[in-house]
Amino acid sequence: MSSFLFVTDLDNTLVGDDAALLELNQKLAAHREQHNSKIVYATGRSLYLYRLLAEAKSLLPPDALITAVGTEMYFDREGCAGNPRISNRGVNQQESQYDREWANILAQGWNRQEIVAIASQFTDLQLQPKSEQNPFKVSYYLAEAAAAEILAKLQAALKQEGFDIKLIYSAGQDLDLLPKNGDKGLAVQFLRRRWKIAPEQTIVCGDSGNDISMFEGQEKSLLVANAKPELLEWYAANKNEHNYLAKADCAGGIIEGLKHFGFI
Numbered sequence: 001m002s003s004f005l006f007v008t009d010l011d012n013t014l015v016g017d018d019a020a021l022l023e024l025n026q027k028l029a030a031h032r033e034q035h036n037s038k039i040v041y042a043t044g045r046s047l048y049l050y051r052l053l054a055e056a057k058s059l060l061p062p063d064a065l066i067t068a069v070g071t072e073m074y075f076d077r078e079g080c081a082g083n084p085r086i087s088n089r090g091v092n093q094q095e096s097q098y099d100r101e102w103a104n105i106l107a108q109g110w111n112r113q114e115i116v117a118i119a120s121q122f123t124d125l126q127l128q129p130k131s132e133q134n135p136f137k138v139s140y141y142l143a144e145a146a147a148a149e150i151l152a153k154l155q156a157a158l159k160q161e162g163f164d165i166k167l168i169y170s171a172g173q174d175l176d177l178l179p180k181n182g183d184k185g186l187a188v189q190f191l192r193r194r195w196k197i198a199p200e201q202t203i204v205c206g207d208s209g210n211d212i213s214m215f216e217g218q219e220k221s222l223l224v225a226n227a228k229p230e231l232l233e234w235y236a237a238n239k240n241e242h243n244y245l246a247k248a249d250c251a252g253g254i255i256e257g258l259k260h261f262g263f264i
């Protein structure tokens with residue numbers, strides 16, 4: 001057994017089966033203790049909503065935390081082993097260190113103020129609460145009936161002003177505007193480079209469309225059995241020896257995948 005990088009989505013991937021989560025947590029904590037493996041959460045949640053979940057479900061403190069679909073990254077205070085890991089308690093953003101190097105990568109081609117000004121011309125877009133906004137993410141509500149037309153027009157307006165950014169529409173109501181470099185997959189690549197961990201020593205786990213960016217590299221990828229249709233569709237079209245569709249849901253599927261790939 002050797003050290004590996006474990007990256008997982010939270011909602012309906014790590015979290016969703018409490019008994020299996022307890023078992024997985026014990027295995028991961030022991031592996032980190034013995035082999036210095038790294039634990040990373042990659043979630044669509046804001047830091048605030050992450051902390052509510054972490055406390056409710058007693059999540060292990062991660063070595064790094066990717067929030068807001070890749071637009072924020074946090075490390076323990078010094079970003080190196082031996083220091084206190086990211087606190088799951090409280091909701092004070094100052095407790096963890098917001099990574100400046102990742103922020104500089106996101107800043108390329110991004111100007112929040114100008115992007116908001118362009119989007120404000122569309123009255124169908126309604127800004128989401130402040131907790132869901134961050135320097136590299138602007139989130140709106142957009143009704144499904146109007147979505148196709150508004151998305152096309154907004155995309156064109158942004159392009160005209162020279163902005164090549166991501167428009168992610170999901171759940172029939174949420175529209176996220178993100179930097180071109182802002183996604184979970186690129187955030188994982190960044191962490192692998194920083195920690196010098198090979199793709200074959202990395203496993204990424206997920207259940208839905210915003211996890212696909214993590215599955216497109218050479219890392220081992222694990223889809224939980226309860227994966228959403230868009231991810232199953234991706235799997236059907238991209239099956240190879242690097243990815244594995246578990247038979248069990250959530251944390252139970254993750255344990256299965258860790259064994260399948262020989263990590264535990």
Ligand SMILES: [Mg+2]
Pocket residue numbers: 009010011012013206207208
């Ligand atoms: Mg999920």
